[in-house]
Amino acid sequence: MRQPIQISSEFIEENTNFLELINELRKVFNSNSITVPQRHHHDFPNPKTGKDSTLLLMPAWNAGKEAGVKIVTVNPGNDTFGLPSIQGSYLYLDAITGTLKAIMEAKSLTAKRTAAASALASSYLSKKNATSMLMIGTGTLSVNLIKAHASVRPIEQVFVWGRNLKKTEEISQTLSKEKYEVKAIASIDEKISEVDIISCATLSENPLIFGEKLVSGQHVDLVGAYKPNMREADNEAILKTSVFLDTYGGGLKESGDIAVPLKEGILKESDIKADLFGLCGETHIGRTDDMEITLFKSVGHALEDLAAATYYYSKFQK
Template sequence: MDNILQIGDSFIEQNTIFSELIQELNQSFSNSNVIVPLRHHHDFPNPKVDSDSTLLLMPAWNPSKIAGVKIVTVSPENSQFDLPSIQGTYIYFDALKGSVKAIIEAKSLTVKRTAAASALASSYLSRKDSKSMLMIGTGALSINLIKAHVSVRPIENVYLWGRNINKAEAIAAELKNEKFNVYPIQSIEEKISEVDIVSCATLSKTPLVLGAYLKPGQHIDLVGAYRPTMREADDDTIKKTSVFIDTYQGGLKESGDIFIPLQSGVLKEKDIKADLFELCSNQKSGRKNNEEITLFKSVGHSLEDLTAATYYYNKFKNE
C-alpha cells in the first residue's frame, strides 16, 4: 500500500495540456484493446434536498496491462452547499497483478477528459475556420470546455451564459489573460445565432438550445443532461442537425437528448451518423460541408477515464 500514488486536483490542473490529452483519446478510440462494460448507473433518493443523486461505477481494463474504475456521485443540488455536483475517485490498477498503482481525484480527471472528448469530436465535426463560441453553463466544465475547444479551432471570441451572471463574470475575469476574449451575456438568444460552436454543459431538465435559432454551418456540443429525463436541446435541434454520439453503448439511452427523440420517433437510430470509435478510426466521416449543422452528444465513457488516468499517471511518475 505504501507505493500507491496519490494524484490530486492541483497536479491535474497544472499538468493538463489539452492538445496532448485529445491526441491520447484519439489514439484510444481509433485502436483500442480496452474492454469496457456498461457502466453502473444508480439513482438514489436524497430527501433532504428533494432531489435524487446518482452513483456511477465506470470500469475498464486492458488485459494484462492496466485497469481502472471510477466511483462518482452526482448531486445536482450541491450548489446550495457551495460544492461541485460531481465528486469521486479513480482507482488505477496493474491489470496483470491486480495491485493498485494510483488513486486519482475523479472530479478534475472527469472534467478534463470530458472537455477533451468534446474537442476531439469538434476536430471532426466543426468547421476548421470556427472563430466564435457560445458556452452555456458556468459549472466546473465550462472553463475546461472553452480551453479544450480553443486548442483545436482558432476561436477568438467566447460568449458565456449562466443562470447566475455573476458566475459568468467571474469566469471571464479568470480567463482575462488568455489569447481569446470572453464576454458574459444576459441571454442565450442574443448570441446563439451568430457563433460557430455552441457548447452546453448544464443540469437543465428543459431544452436551452433551440433549433429555431440555429444557423447553417454550426457545431452543437451537448455535454450535460446525463439522465434520460433531462435534455439540453429541443426536437427542432435534433431535426436540423447531423447527430453524432460518443458511444452507442451509453449514448442511446443515458441522456434525454438522444433517448427522448428516439422514443418519440423524432430520431431513428439508423440516422445517427457515427460515434467516436468510428470517427477516430476513419470508418465513418464527420462534417461533409460548410452548410451542415453537426451535433455531438457526450455521456462519457470509461475508455476516456482510463486513457486520462494513464496520461496523468505517466506524467506524475516522470516529473
C-alpha cells in the same frame, strides 16, 4: 506492500495539455485494446435536497497493462452545501497483479477528459475556421470546454451564459489572459445564431438550445443532461442537425437529448451518423461541408477515464 500514489486535483490542473490529452483519446478510440463493460448507473433519493443523487461505477481495462474504475456521485443539490455537484475518485490498477497504483481525484480528471472528448469530436465536426463560441453553463466543465475547443480551433471570441451572472463574470475573469476574448452575456438568444460552436454543459431538465435558432455551419456540443429526463436541445435541433455520439452504448439511452427523440420517433438509431470510434477510426469523415449543422452528444465513457488516468499517471512518474 507499496502504497498507491495520490494524484490531486492540483496536479491534474497544472499538468494538462489539452492537445496531448486529445491525442491520447484519439489513439484509444482508434484501438480495440481496451475493454469497457456497461457502466453501473444508480439513482437514489436525497431527502436533504429533494433532488435524486446518482452513483456511477465506470470500469475499464487494457489486458496485461492497466485497469481502473471511477466511482462518482452526481448530486444536483450540492449548491446548498457550497459543494460541486460531482464528487468521486479514480482507482488506477496494474492489470497484471491487480495492485492499486494510484488514487486520483475524479472531478478534475472527469472535467478534463470530458472537455477533451468534446474537442476531439469538434476536430471532426466543427468548421476548421471556427472562430467564435457560445458556452452555456457555468459549472466546472465550462472553463475546460472553452480551453479544449480553443486548442483545436482558432477561437477568437467566447460568449458565456449562465443563470448566475456572478459565475459567468468569474469565468470571464478566469480566462482574461487567454488569447481569445471572453464576454458574459445576459441571454442565450443574444449570440446563439451568430457563433460557430455552441457548447452546453448544464443539468437542465428543459431545452436551452432550440432548432429554430440554429444556422448553417454551426456545431452543437451537448455535454450535460446526463439523465433520460434531462434535455439541453429540443426536438427541432435534433431534426435539423447531423447527430453524432461519443459512444452508441451510453449515448442512445442515458440522456433525454437522444433517448426522448428516439422514443417519440423523431429520431431513428439509423439516423445517427457515427460515434467517436467511427470518427477516430475514419469509417465516417465527420462534417461533410461548411453548410452542415452538426451535433455531438456526450454522456462519458470509461475508456476516456482510463486514457486520462494513464496520461496523468505517466506525467506524475516523470
